[in-house]
Amino acid sequence: MTNDQFLADGRYCDWHDPAILSCAREVTQGLSAPIARAIALFQFVRDDVRYTFGPWGIPASDTLQRREGVCTNKANLLVALFRATGIPAAFGLLQVNPREYYGVVAPPYLKPFVSDRSLHVYAAARLEDVWVRCDPSTDREIATKTAHYCRQTRLIEWDGRQDALDFLQPQHVYADLGLRACIDDLLDKPARHAQPETLAAINDYVRFIRTSPPFASAEALIAHYARERGIAPGEPT
Numbered sequence: 001m002t003n004d005q006f007l008a009d010g011r012y013c014d015w016h017d018p019a020i021l022s023c024a025r026e027v028t029q030g031l032s033a034p035i036a037r038a039i040a041l042f043q044f045v046r047d048d049v050r051y052t053f054g055p056w057g058i059p060a061s062d063t064l065q066r067r068e069g070v071c072t073n074k075a076n077l078l079v080a081l082f083r084a085t086g087i088p089a090a091f092g093l094l095q096v097n098p099r100e101y102y103g104v105v106a107p108p109y110l111k112p113f114v115s116d117r118s119l120h121v122y123a124a125a126r127l128e129d130v131w132v133r134c135d136p137s138t139d140r141e142i143a144t145k146t147a148h149y150c151r152q153t154r155l156i157e158w159d160g161r162q163d164a165l166d167f168l169q170p171q172h173v174y175a176d177l178g179l180r181a182c183i184d185d186l187l188d189k190p191a192r193h194a195q196p197e198t199l200a201a202i203n204d205y206v207r208f209i210r211t212s213p214p215f216a217s218a219e220a221l222i223a224h225y226a227r228e229r230g231i232a233p234g235e236p237t
Contacts, residue, residue: 006088103152
C-alpha cells in the first residue's frame with residue numbers, strides 16, 4: 001500500500017471539508033515538525049471531542065461540528081485531521097468484547113443492552129517512516145472522574161513515537177485486525193447497539209459521570225446512579 005492511500009479523502013474521512021482544514025491549521029499553528037503537529041491533533045480530538053455513544057457512520061466534519069462521538073467517530077476525525085496536515089494516517093481495528101471493554105465502570109444492568117462482539121477503531125500516523133498507533137477515545141474529563149479505579153479509562157498520553165492504545169484486558173480483545181486506509185464499508189453498516197433507547201440509557205449514565213463529583217470506587221458510582229434513577233439491583237434501565 002502506498003502513502004497516497006493513507007492521504008486519501010473519502011465519504012466519511014472528508015478531510016477536504018473547509019471546517020476540517022481550518023481546525024487542522026488552528027490546532028497546529030506554529031508547529032512545523034510532523035510529530036509535534038500529530039501530538040497536538042491527538043490531544044485536541046482526545047479532550048475537545050467528548051466521548052459519547054451514537055451512530056458510527058458519520059463524516060469527520062459532522063463529528064467536528066458536534067464535538068462528541070464514539071471511538072469510531074473520534075478516530076475517523078483524527079485520521080482526517082492528520083491527513084489534512086499531510087501526515088499519512090490509517091484506521092486500526094480491534095475486535096473486542098464491548099460488555100467488558102469499559103471495565104468496572106460499566107454497570108451490570110446496562111451490559112445486556114450491548115452485544116458481546118464489536119469493532120473498536122483507533123488511529124495510526126506514519127511518522128518518521130514508522131506507523132505509530134494512538135487511541136483518542138477517552139477524554140480527559142471522563143479519565144479524571146474514573147481512572148483512579150478503572151484501568152480502561154486511564155488517560156492516554158501519546159508522544160508520537162510509541163504506540164499508545166486504551167488499557168484493555170487481553171482477554172477482552174478477540175483479534176487485532178491491523179491497519180486499513182479506508183473503513184467506508186464498515187461505516188456504511190449500522191452499529192448493532194445503535195437503537196435510540198439503548199443510546200439514551202447509556203448516554204444518561206455517561207452524563208451522570210460527567211456531572212457528578214468523582215466517586216471513590218466504581219461500586220459507589222454505580223450505586224449512586226442506581227439510587228438517583230430508582231433502579232433496583234439487576235434491573236435494566
